[in-house]
Amino acid sequence: MKEGFLRHAVTDGTTIDQHILEIFRATPGEVVSGEELSSKLKISRTAVWKHIRNLKTLGYRIESVPSVGYRLVAAPDLLLPEEISAGLVTERIGRQIVAFNETASTNETAFKMAEEGAPEGTVVIAESQSRGKGRMGRRWESPSGVNLYCSIILRPPILPLQAVQMTFLSAVAVARGVEETTRLSPTIKWPNDVLLSGRKVAGLLNEMGAETEKVNFIILGIGVNINMEQNQFPADLRHPATSLRIESGRPVDRVDFARVLLRELDTLYASYLAGGYGAVRDEWLARCAMIGRRVHVDYRDSAVAGLATGIDEYGALLLTLDDGRVERVLAGDVKLA
The missing domain is CATH 2.30.30.100 (SH3 type barrels.)
Known part of the structure; x- marks a missing residue:
């Protein structure tokens, strides 16, 4: 993978590292013996040690207790697939997650992966972007370790003219995610912004690979300002932009937000495929602050x-x-x- 590649995981728990984390989470704070891990995973004690070392490299704080075993002390503040996938139950979205320390643009990476046949629901996520893209060719500020930058590959059976409907679906999903994780009341601004207190907290940029009468894939690009402080915004953005942390007055768990967002996207997308655009459109209109003004x-x-x-x-x-x-x-x- 390109420079900056961090982690790849399938969220049904198929990797050994994920299995190890699941075992730790089943008995939080307790020591798990190397023998138990070896038996449950059907690998050698040496292999267990290598996987524990790998998790430590990723930032997991794992205590080695001599002659006893291992204890998970803390997970890193990173958008790792292993963390996002824990407890994530979805039908399509997030079954495969690819994570980067930094990439030029999650949309660009996801677009290339879609062209190469990546399955529907694949999520590309990054700690930072060097060329984050906003609407109308604008730059999306992408500082490391504080926000959410992700792109999702969808392959809906729709016409190219209908592809814009995915933008409204994304906006509703983000608004739901903000509500659930902060208890705040976001509004939506046409065509692709989510606001808190009238200030932009999230933006959407969807891109499409299509033929004349067929959508091959759509990339849902989502950027959410989560834990940025006011002084971290560029001077020309400080008035119109905000973050979940600024508005709620407390840090917000980025992994939890990502998990909630993917679940809401999955729910809305399933509803869209089964019943069409109507329900998404109705909720978007109900959340839009400018309708009737x-x-x-x-x-x-x-x-x-x-x-x-x-x-x-x-x-x-x-x-x-x-x-x-x-x-x-x-x-x-x-x-x-």
């Missing part, structure tokens, strides 16, 4: 203002203009008028 949209050299009344099946924002006409807005920066 007058907004101003800037796009390149043009601008339009009107009453935001909804979105259509292709993701366009519907504006009722002053003369009564309804305008479909496909792209732009939206502000309350």
Whole structure:
């Protein structure tokens, strides 16, 4: 794998390292003998020692008790597949997780993996990005070890024109994740921002590999500001941006948030495949702070203002203009008028 590769895991517990962690978690704080690990894993005591050493290299604090065994003291503050997968029960999303210390862009990495045949639901996650991408070619600030940067590969049986629906599905999943982990009340801003107190806490960037009438795959790119402090934001972002930590007043467990997000994505995606876009659209509208309000949209050299009344099946924002006409807005920066 490319430079920065950290870890790969399948979340059904198929790796030996995952099995070892599962055994430790079954008896938290207790010493587990090397003999017990060897017996349960059907490997030699020497192999057990090598896997324990590998986990320590990843940052797990494992105490070796002479002539007795091993005790898991603490897990590292890293978005490791072994940690995210613990207790994660999903149908599609997160069955395979690939993690990086740093990558140029999780979307770029996931796109390449999708082209090479990676299965639906594969998650690419990174501690930092050197070329994080935002909407309309903007840069997404990606400092290490404080936020969540991930991309998910989906292969929905839809037309390319419907692909934008996945953006709204992602936004709803992020909003649900914020609610569950912080008890805060996020809102959604068209087309792809999640807000807290009117400030951006998460952004979405979905990309597609498609033919004329067929979607081959969609990459759900998700960036969530989790534990950034105010002074960590670039000066030009300090007013419009925020983090879960700033808004909640406490650190937020990044692994727990990632696990909740993947579960909500999986639930929403299953509902979408079974029943279509309607339920996702309804929840998105209920969470959108600008529906029913007058907004101003800037796009390149043009601008339009009107009453935001909804979105259509292709993701366009519907504006009722002053003369009564309804305008479909496909792209732009939206502000309350």
